[in-house]
């Protein structure tokens with residue numbers, strides 16, 4: 001039986017350098033383009049949050065993850081920053097305008 005971590009990393013494209021985006025190869029949300037990791041048949045969590053927590057521990061309540069690379073299907077924790085919801089909203093407002101989901 002695979003651990004949850006093994007299942008997770010099996011869905012990430014062949015590991016590349018820390019500077020590159022780590023592409024999620026499994027399901028992503030059709031509307032938002034965010035990568036989704038199925039914890040079990042009922043529950044899916046945002047894959048980038050899962051990856052970040054593997055490296056840094058639990059994300060504080062009320063905080064959200066901002067992709068510094070602006071690639072929502074990227075699960076490279078080094079491309080993420082924890083920010084308040086307010087800040088992310090301002091940043092994403094601009095990113096949203098030209099956003100096209102790139103789902104499988």
Ligand SMILES: [Zn+2]
Nearest residue numbers: 021069074079
């Ligand atoms: Zn990235």
